[in-house]
Amino acid sequence: MPELPEVETVTRTLNILAGGKTIEKVVVSLPRIIQRPKEPEDFEAALEGHTILNVERRGKFIRFVLDGLVLVSHLRMEGKYGLHDAEDEVAKHTHVRFRFTDGTELRYKDVRQFGTMHLFKPGEEFTMPPLLKLGLEPLSEEFTYESLVDRLAKRTTRIKPLLLNQEYIVGLGNIYVDEALFQAGIHPELTADRLKPAQWKLLHAAIRDTLQRAVDAGGSSIKSYVNGQGDPGKFQHELLVYGRKNEPCRNCGRPIEKSVVGGRGTHTCAACQPLPKARVRKSG
Incomplete structure (x- = not known):
């Protein structure tokens, strides 16, 4: 899509x-x-x-x-x-x-x-569907670090499904969520409430940077996408993780892994996007 x-x-x-x-x-x-x-x-x-x-x-x-x-x-x-x-x-x-x-x-x-x-x-x-409940435009002035944190930071949902939810931030799909999370060094299964302020700042910057570079390149032609003039996009040549299963990470050389998060195929580098161990509550 x-x-x-x-x-x-x-x-x-x-x-x-x-x-x-x-x-x-x-x-x-x-x-x-x-x-x-x-x-x-x-x-x-x-x-x-x-x-x-x-x-x-x-x-x-x-x-x-x-x-x-x-x-x-x-x-x-x-x-x-x-x-x-x-x-x-x-x-x-x-x-x-x-x-x-x-x-x-x-x-x-x-x-x-x-x-x-x-x-x-x-x-x-x-005032009505389908535009009624759409969230922040990530390339607009309203999309600030503070607005991102305000909407997502307290949620216990995994960060990838949250970023895909169009009621919070619009326009992000599977390709650019994978790319932004990799750029920010955040594992897609990490829940939003566990992200630290520094990680939110990295994620905010990564979302804006990834999307702007993709716009400048005319989008990504993964399958059949072309613009209104029939021209394909070029950003697929710059993708760092999406669609690169088993290929070496461009940062560390470790093979890119593919898993399923929130029902979506997800590409990560285990070294560059480590998933911290879940916190264990002490009893007594």
Whole structure:
């Protein structure tokens, strides 16, 4: 699933491809993609005649800001947007087409068919799902060391599942959590309440640094991800642990290990991310 760097890259390319264009017609070929309104015909009719003013990101969601409407889109596993001439042959698994008045079409293709689209009045999208309960943006000014500690430090949950929870911090997925924890030297099974202040500072810095470098590289193309212009990301060449099972750690040379934490495949270096022994309560 695309994470923050990939969605940020797609958002930026969509601004280039579709920003300022006016929708002439919308064609929905797979109704279940449209979550709001309930009827795809209402979705199609509502968008006609509106202009895309800007394309923004919130967590892993894309926000198409139009004149009088906001379209919230989630790519899920393999959703992709691409700009085409309206007369071009429509590829298989193309489920939504936005035809513009200039003769081009923005097409949404999704082989896995898990993507979603919601339509709102401006501002309304933040008052209900799917954006309602999203947490801190890790590349924003609000994401400080203090805000990270305030939200997570007292919790007895393992740190990796906490970082994956979009209600606390948005945009982090399996790839970048593994990378940030490695950079901070923190084992993913360590519970948040056991992290020391110095570790929280390292983790805060690692999250920001990892995500920013990934954004600068256009994201990671692990499987099928490409941006709106069809270009793959390059950050997969810089990954330190994710996807590197049995390969030597770039810090110490010890083989990278793969385990399961919170139901997710997890990559660690046992030497660089030691897991302290659990504290034993004394009786009596």
